[in-house]
Amino acid sequence: MTEFIWRARVYWEDTDGGGVVFYANYLKYMERARTEWLRSMGHAQSELSEKFGFVFAVAEVKLNYRRPARLDDELSISCVPVPEGRASIRFQQVIRRGDEVLVEGEVRVACVDAKTFRPRRLPDFIRIHDGK
Amino acid sequence: MTEFIWRARVYWEDTDGGGVVFYANYLKYMERARTEWLRSMGHAQSELSEKFGFVFAVAEVKLNYRRPARLDDELSISCVPVPEGRASIRFQQVIRRGDEVLVEGEVRVACVDAKTFRPRRLPDFIRIHDGK
Amino acid sequence: MTEFIWRARVYWEDTDGGGVVFYANYLKYMERARTEWLRSMGHAQSELSEKFGFVFAVAEVKLNYRRPARLDDELSISCVPVPEGRASIRFQQVIRRGDEVLVEGEVRVACVDAKTFRPRRLPDFIRIHDGK
C-alpha cells in the first residue's frame, strides 16, 4: 500500500461566510492530490487525454466531515489508490491539519473515453502497487 | 414525505476542461436546493445565524455520479429531508436533466453553534413532515 | 441601447470567510447575465461552439466594487452590449441589490475560434441594437 501526500493552503477562495472551508471545496483538495499522485508517476492528465483519449471521471464519493478547516490552515491530503475492477480506481483520502483529521473520503474514479464518457480499461502503464 | 424541487442552469463557471460539470459543483446545486427548501418554510440562513446563533454544517456526503451534466443543461434538484436524531437532518437529493438521473446524493447536515461549531438541537420551528 | 437584466441569489458557495461575496464571484454573475442575454436572442453557447466553431473569450475586465453583497441577497445584473470592432463586444454591467449599486463592470468579449482561440469576426446573426 502506497500513501501519497499532497499539501494545500486554505485561501479566501476556499472559505464561505460561515468562516470555514465550503463543504464542496474539500473535493478540490482531494482532486489535486489524485492529480499529483498521477503526476508523481509521470502522467499529466492533459497528455493522457490528448495522446490516449481518456479521462478519469469520478463515479462515487463518500465524505465524512470531522472538523472544519479555516483560512490560512495548512492541510495535508493523503491518497491511497486501490484498483477496483479493470476500469476504475478507489482512493482512500484523508485531509488533515497537523495530526487532526478534518475530512475522511473515499472516491471511486472510472477511466472513461474523453469524448463518449464510456468506460475504458485502465491502461497498463498506470500501475498501482497494492502492497501484495 | 415531502419532495422539494429546485432548478439550476449549468453555466461556464460550473464546467471543467472535460466539457462537463466539475464533480464538486454538483454539491453547490444540492446546497442551493436545501437552502431554498428552508426558505420555502420562511427561514433564511443569514437570519438563523444572526438571530439564533446556529448554522447548518454538512457532516456526511454520499454521491453517485450516473451521467455528466453539460453547459446549458437545465437541471432539477430534489430534496427530501428526514430528521435524524435531535441535531441533524438527512437529505435525499437527486439531480436530473428531464427524466434522466445524473447524480444521486445523500447529505447529512448537523445543526451547530455558529461560533463553536458544537452540535445543537434543531429548533422546533424547523419542522420536517416525514409523512407519518 | 438595450439593457438586459438577469437575477441571481447569493448562496453559501458565493461567499467567503469575510462574510461577503468573494470578489472573483461577481464575474460569475456577470457571465450568467451575458449568457442569458445571448440566450434571449435564441443562442446557446454550447450550440455556437458545436455548430459554428467559435466561443466568446473575455479579453478585458474592469470592476469597481462599491458595496459588498451578502448571503441571501437578491441581485440584479444588467448587461448593455455595444459592438467594438468586428470581432468583439463590450458589455457595461452593473450589479445591484434593489436600488443600491454594488459592483460596476465593463467586460470586453472577443469572438474566437473554439480550438485555436484566434480572433474571428462576429457572426451576422448576433445582432446588437445600439440604439441608432
Added chain:
Amino acid sequence: MTEFIWRARVYWEDTDGGGVVFYANYLKYMERARTEWLRSMGHAQSELSEKFGFVFAVAEVKLNYRRPARLDDELSISCVPVPEGRASIRFQQVIRRGDEVLVEGEVRVACVDAKTFRPRRLPDFIRIHDGK
C-alpha cells in the same frame, strides 16, 4: 520596488468547458499571491482580522487577458504593491507561463473594518518598500 512571485498549478477545478482557465479564476491566483506577499512579511490575514479587526477588501480590478492558461500549466504570479493614499494598496500583477504573459492585472485593495467594511488607515506594520 519589490516584486513578489508566487506559483500555482492549473487543476481541473480552475478550467472550464472551453478547455482553458475560467476567466474569474485568475483572480484567485492573484489573491493567493497577495496573501503570500503579506505572509512573507509575517502577517496572516486570519490574525489581522482577529487581533486588529480589519480585512482587505478589493475596491478595483483591471484585467487584460492575453493568452489562456490550460490544465497542468505551471503559472507564476507577480505582485508589486504600491501604497495609494493612507487606506489602500495598488498591486500590479502579472500571470505568466514561463516567459509568456497570460494575464496582466491591477488590483486596488482597501483596508476596511472587518465588521462595518468602512475604510481604515493601513496599520504602520504593513510596510511597502516603494523603492524611493
